[in-house]
Amino acid sequence: MAEQNTSNRVTVGLSSxxxxxxxxxxxxxxxxxxxxxxxxxxxxxxxxxxxCYREPLVDVDTSEGRVTYGGVTPDxxxxxxxxxxxxxxxxxxxxxxxxxxxxxxxxxxxxxxRLVLRNAGIIDPESIDDxxxxxxxxxxxxxxxxxxxxxxxxxxxxxxxxxxxGAGFPAAVKWELCAKQxxxxxxxxxxxxxxxxxxxxxxxxxEGDPHSVLEGxxxxxxxxxxxxxxxxxxxxxxxxxxxxxxAIADSLERGFLGENIxxxxxxxxxxxxxxxxxxxxxxxxxxxxSIEGQRGMPRIxxxxxxxxxxxxxxxxxxxxxxxxxxxxxxxxxxxxxxSYGTETSKxxxxxxxxxxxxxxxxxEVPMGIPxxxxxxxxxxxxxxGREFKAVQLGGPSGGCVPxxxxxxxxxxxxxxxxxxxxxxxxxxxxxxxxxxxxxxRFFLQFTQDESCGKCTFCRVGTKxxxxxxDRIAGGEGREGDIERLEELGKSIVSSxxxxxxxxxxxxxxxxxxxxxxxxxxxVNEKRCPAGACKALITYExxxxxxxGCTLCAKVCPVGAVSGERKEPHxxxxxxxxxxxxxxxxxxxxAVVVK
Amino acid sequence: xxxxxxxxxxxxxxxxxxxxIAAEFTDKRGMLIPLLQRVxxxxxxxxxxxxxxxxxxxxxxxxxxxxxxxxxxQFRLKPVGKHIVRVCMGTACHVQGAGGIKDAxxxxxxxxxxxxxxxxxxxxxxxxxxxxxxxxxxxxIDEDAFGRLTPDEARKxxxxxxxxxx
Numbered sequence: 048m049a050e051q052n053t054s055n056r057v058t059v060g061l062s063s064x065x066x067x068x069x070x071x072x073x074x075x076x077x078x079x080x081x082x083x084x085x086x087x088x089x090x091x092x093x094x095x096x097x098x099c100y101r102e103p104l105v106d107v108d109t110s111e112g113r114v115t116y117g118g119v120t121p122d123x124x125x126x127x128x129x130x131x132x133x134x135x136x137x138x139x140x141x142x143x144x145x146x147x148x149x150x151x152x153x154x155x156x157x158x159x160x161r162l163v164l165r166n167a168g169i170i171d172p173e174s175i176d177d178x179x180x181x182x183x184x185x186x187x188x189x190x191x192x193x194x195x196x197x198x199x200x201x202x203x204x205x206x207x208x209x210x211x212x213g214a215g216f217p218a219a220v221k222w223e224l225c226a227k228q229x230x231x232x233x234x235x236x237x238x239x240x241x242x243x244x245x246x247x248x249x250x251x252x253x254e255g256d257p258h259s260v261l262e263g264x265x266x267x268x269x270x271x272x273x274x275x276x277x278x279x280x281x282x283x284x285x286x287x288x289x290x291x292x293x294a295i296a297d298s299l300e301r302g303f304l305g306e307n308i309x310x311x312x313x314x315x316x317x318x319x320x321x322x323x324x325x326x327x328x329x330x331x332x333x334x335x336x337s338i339e340g341q342r343g344m345p346r347i348x349x350x351x352x353x354x355x356x357x358x359x360x361x362x363x364x365x366x367x368x369x370x371x372x373x374x375x376x377x378x379x380x381x382x383x384x385x386s387y388g389t390e391t392s393k394x395x396x397x398x399x400x401x402x403x404x405x406x407x408x409x410x411e412v413p414m415g416i417p418x419x420x421x422x423x424x425x426x427x428x429x430x431x432g433r434e435f436k437a438v439q440l441g442g443p444s445g446g447c448v449p450x451x452x453x454x455x456x457x458x459x460x461x462x463x464x465x466x467x468x469x470x471x472x473x474x475x476x477x478x479x480x481x482x483x484x485x486x487x488r489f490f491l492q493f494t495q496d497e498s499c500g501k502c503t504f505c506r507v508g509t510k511x512x513x514x515x516x517d518r519i520a521g522g523e524g525r526e527g528d529i530e531r532l533e534e535l536g537k538s539i540v541s542s543x544x545x546x547x548x549x550x551x552x553x554x555x556x557x558x559x560x561x562x563x564x565x566x567x568x569x570v571n572e573k574r575c576p577a578g579a580c581k582a583l584i585t586y587e588x589x590x591x592x593x594x595g596c597t598l599c600a601k602v603c604p605v606g607a608v609s610g611e612r613k614e615p616h617x618x619x620x621x622x623x624x625x626x627x628x629x630x631x632x633x634x635x636x637a638v639v640v641k
Numbered sequence: 642x643x644x645x646x647x648x649x650x651x652x653x654x655x656x657x658x659x660x661x662i663a664a665e666f667t668d669k670r671g672m673l674i675p676l677l678q679r680v681x682x683x684x685x686x687x688x689x690x691x692x693x694x695x696x697x698x699x700x701x702x703x704x705x706x707x708x709x710x711x712x713x714x715q716f717r718l719k720p721v722g723k724h725i726v727r728v729c730m731g732t733a734c735h736v737q738g739a740g741g742i743k744d745a746x747x748x749x750x751x752x753x754x755x756x757x758x759x760x761x762x763x764x765x766x767x768x769x770x771x772x773x774x775x776x777x778x779x780x781x782i783d784e785d786a787f788g789r790l791t792p793d794e795a796r797k798x799x800x801x802x803x804x805x806x807x
Contacts, residue, residue, distance in 0.1 A: 064773045067786035099775030244731030244770035282678070282715055283771060285784065323674055323713035326769065340673035340699075342712040358670070399774060401733035407775030439732060475732045475774075489735050493769065499712075602793050604748060626741050628792050 055088045055132060058106040060168060062095035062254045063286050064247070068102035069120070076124035077105075088132060094255020096168030098155060099408035101143050104168075107131055112146030155406055155425055160387060162395050163371045164411045167255030172290050175297040178258040184303050186374035190266050191311045194377075199270035200226065203373065205381035207393030212238055212329070212366035213441060213470045214546070215392075215459045221363060224353040226271045228361035235268045235276035235315075236357065236364040238334060239291075242281070242326040243442030244493060246473030248397040249367035251409050253280070253287035256371070257294035261317060263370030265304065266377055268315045271363050276317040279334055282324060291319050326443075326497035330545045331356075331364045333499065344499045345545035366471065368397055388414035392458035396469070402439075402476040403430050412457070419453045422476060433478040437561065441470020443490040443497075444550035446557030447483070466557040468550070482579035483562040484569050488516040490554035494547060505548030508539040512555060522582040524570035529559060578640035581625045585641050588629075590615035592637035599629035599638060650684060656694050658683050663698035673699050677710055686717040714769075722757040722764040726750075726799060727781040731770030737777040738792075743767055745792035746780070749799055763799065 059065075059074040077090050096104050101117030107127065114137045116127060123141055131137050137145060143152045161167075170177035178184070190199050204219035225233060237260060241249040253260060264276050280288050295317050298304040306314045320338050328334045328343040335357050337343040356362025372394060376384045385393045392414040398421060401407045405427035412421060422428065422438060429435050437447040446467035448455065455461045462469045477486065495509040512535050515528050536552030543549045559566060568574045575583040588599070588608075593615040600608040600616060607623040610616030618629070618638075630638040650658065662679045666672040676695055681687055687695075687710055696703040710716040728743045743754065747765055750758050757764040773779045776788030780795060787798050 063771075063786065064776050064788070067773045067776050067779060067788040102776065241772065242769065244735075245733045245774055246770075247772040247774050250772040281772075283768065320671075321675070321678060322715075323678065324715035324769070325713050337674065338671055340671045340709070342708055401774035401777060402736045407733075442732065473732070473774075475736060477736055481736050486732075486736070489732070497769075602791075604745065604792070604796075624744075626744060626792060627738060628741065628745075631738070631791055632793075 054108075054110055055086070056091060056106075056108040057088055057127075057132075058091045058093050058108070060094070060096050060102065060104040061092040062251060063284070064095065064099045065102045065104065066286075070103035072121055073103045073105065073119050073124055076121040077128070080124055080128045086128075086132060091171050092173075093169060094167050094172045095251035095409055097164065097251075097409040097411075098143065098152070098406070100406045101152070104143070107137075109135075111135075113144075114142055114146070115144040116141040117143035117152075152406075155408075155410075155427070158416060158420060158425060159411055160395050160413050161411045162375045162384070162387075163252065163259070163368055163397050164255070164409070165375065166259060167251060167409075170256065172255050172257055173293055175258060175294070175301060178256070182378065183258050183374070184262055184301075186377035187262050187266055187303060188309055190269055190377050191309055191313060196226065196270045196272060199266060199377065202381050203270070203376055206376045206384040207381075207388070207391075208369065208372055208376060208384070209392065209459065210365055211368035211372070211396065211471065213444065213468060215469060218365060218369055221353060221365070222267060222271050224351070225273075225361050225363040228354055230361055231272075232275060232360055233271055233273035234357040234360055234362040235264055235271070235273045236331075236334065236338070236362060237264055237276065237278040237370055238329065238331070238364055238366045239278055239280040239284075239287070240322045240328050240334060241284075241367075241471065242329045242497075243444070243471055243473045245399070245401055245439070245442055245475040246471055247399045247401075248409065248472045250281075250284050250287050251399075252367050252371050252397070253284070254290055257287075257290045258298065259371045259374055260291075260367055261294055261298055261304070263373030264317065265308070265315055266373050267363065267365070267370060269313050273363065274315060276315065277338055277357070278317060278319045279322055279328070279338060280319060282321045288319060288321060295319065325499075326493070327499045327545070327547050330547060333545065334364065335362065342499070344501050345547075347544060368472070389456070389458045391460060396457065396472060398472045398474050400426050400474050400476070402474075403433065403478040403481065404428075404476040405430050415456045415458045418448065418455050418457055421457065421474070422453065426476070429476065429478050433480070436477045436479050436481055437483065438477065439467075439475040439486065439554070440473070441468040441550075441553075442473045443493050444468060444546060444553060445470045445473075446553045447477070447486070447561065449561040451561075466553070466560055468553070480577055480579065482520075482575055482577035483558040483565050484516065484520055484575070485577075485579050487555045487558045488513070488520055491516060491551065494551035498547065498551070502543045502545075502548050504539045504542035505544075505551060508535050508542075509548075509551050511535060512539075512552065516555070519566065519569045520575075520580045520582065522569075522573045522580075524566075524573075526570070528570055529563065529566050533559060584625065585620050586618050586623050586625060586629065587620075587639050587641060588616050588618055589637045589639050592635050594635055594637075596634070598632045598634070602628040602632045604628065652690060655684055655688065655691050659691055659694040659698060663695070669700060673701065673706065673709055674713070677706070677716060681716060686720050688718075720757070722761050724763050724783055724802065726763050726765045727768045727771065728765065729771040729773070729777070729779045729781070730767045731772075731774060731777070733774035733777040734770075734779060739778045741792045742778045742780065742790055742795045745795050746799055749796040
């Protein structure tokens with residue numbers, strides 16, 4: 048019996064999101080279930096599978112094929128072991144994806160093309176053997192054995208790969224600039240300082256397939272002639288840092304890194320530098336200053352880092368996703384890569400879908416697919432069947448795209464036309480309960496806080512804009528405030544040195560552009576149409592809808608709700624702190640915000 | 642008391658922590674930030690005295706050390722509680738009600754944002770983004786993340802975390 052089952056495998060997704068949803072307990076529960084039973088099942092773990100909305104996720108592979116289970120609890124583990132692994136009958140109510148079954152979640156994957164995420168959620172990210180077995184380091188071998196550095200640059204150029212960090216500069220053009228410099232040594236940097244709140248693409252790649260980034264980096268280093276690389280990783284990503292360090296140690300041992308890589312005369316080493324929490328370090332010159340041990344403040348370019356970067360030497364910097372594309376391009380050829388995407392935006396892009404979306408997670412799609420397909424087909428539309436209002440692209444540097452533009456194609460040029468940016472891939476979806484003034488204020492608070500202070504307009508201008516937004520949201524907006532925001536915003540864009548300042552006003556400017564009426568309601572009528580700005584709303588209970596279940600009274604932290612069981616309740620508006628606990632708790636939509 | 646920190650290390654002990662960690666850096670180039678990180682993770686925060694010692698060991702001015710330490714949000718210049726409660730204030734968490742979660746936790750623990758409870762158990766730290774956006778709203782206590790919270794559940798999480806520990 049045990050022998051028959053040796054091909055059986057259980058894989059638990061252990062990325063940060065999975066762990067936050069309880070996946071570590073699920074893993075332990077499997078370990079316990081298998082203990083002493085001699086079932087001959089191989090228990091493994093993997094990185095982000097991408098279906099974050101279904102975490103914790105478990106794959107069960109048997110001779111019958113693969114079944115993916117979602118929302119697995121320790122109780123679910125017992126059922127999976129008993130019914131599926133022992134009994135041979137999959138647990139249908141926990142199934143999200145299965146060979147030979149048509150399930151509602153299939154549409155989540157239908158339009159996805161996983162090149163960057165080729166191994167994420169499949170291999171064990173802590174095992175170099177898994178990566179090699181999946182074809183890993185073949186591209187590096189191919190580059191070193193059969194291609195010249197110039198040949199690598201030409202291949203990547205032909206693929207049309209553009210930098211995935213946000214600006215979309217052609218990657219190989221950057222490499223070429225750096226390769227042509229005579230000064231040595233040359234340095235490589237991986238920008239893994241994923242600072243956009245609402246984005247987790249790079250974290251998932253590093254946690255799910257760290258070797259793909261290291262391999263891409265090493266190939267790029269060969270093309271450029273660099274000898275030393277740094278991965279600048281966010282300190283808030285402890286698991287990603289741990290797996291990266293492990294991957295570096297393993298590749299050194301196997302000769303994929305270090306002296307004379309794979310018997311060639313090319314040598315390259317990689318170090319991990321943990322960031323210390325500064326959004327501005329996403330800007331390359333600030334990032335370089337940070338690696339050098341200084342305050343992360345940007346400087347004027349030129350000279351560009353390609354000529355004078357880290358320690359004053361030629362330096363190439365790309366983000367995590369850009370490098371993770373490289374091994375695939377080298378292994379499969381530029382033409383295969385360029386067959387995905389549009390004329391100017393080739394390949395795929397990874398997006399992090401979050402916010403009020405029904406199916407949030409990590410998705411990878413060919414460039415150029417309509418935004419609405421990502422939100423409504425893949426993401427399954429809005430949570431709780433509510434109404435789509437807008438989607439924020441590119442985080443605090445980006446802008447919002449409203450319903451009227453949701454059919455745009457996701458290529459660099461089309462997105463830029465809306466006033467938003469492609470950015471690094473964060474997509475935060477908002478519904479009719481999200482206030483656009485509040486969102487703009489949220490982003491500005493962030494950039495204002497993160498401004499390094501070097502440029503006056505960024506330092507003081509964002510502060511003044513925030514004050515105006517604070518008073519609009521606080522019910523004290525004045526006539527002319529909206530125009531003042533526009534004027535200040537435009538000045539900050541034109542008078543700031545780096546990307547942070549140049550893009551900081553974007554969320555405000557795009558929300559004014561598309562939702563001016565909402566700003567006007569706040570300023571002129573002292574009303575928040577979405578019911579989100581605390582100073583402008585009151586909570587009431589609709590006696591028609593209230594059934595007197597007492598749930599709202601129980602959750603109210605200040606005792607503002609009163610009423611007898613089975614009788615309509617009421618809220619004391621004097622006591623109410625507008626914490627929204629009652630509205631969240633109510634199952635009958637009886638709590639209304641006015 | 643004035644000579645001790647949260648971890649209980651006396652001033653001479655703090656100095657030797659700095660010296661020991663600094664001795665591990667063979668390459669002085671760019672060592673300042675990693676050195677600050679290591680010392681903070683050992684001592685919990687960076688006191689003026691430790692920063693001066695770090696300056697000495699890194700071969701830079703105390704002003705430079707303070708400049709760097711005060712620039713990055715990771716560095717704490719005040720002692721912190723035994724457990725750090727990080728409340729994610731990222732975009733996804735914001736639209737899913739992170740503000741309410743933060744208020745509930747501060748209320749439950751009786752502290753302001755960034756404050757430490759009187760018994761020295763918890764420090765509440767709002768952070769930019771923990772990167773678990775699809776499980777928003779999220780908090781992290783030390784290394785443990787908790788997702789899909791309501792204000793009420795957040796209260797329970799901090800309450801129970803204290804109980805389990807004691």
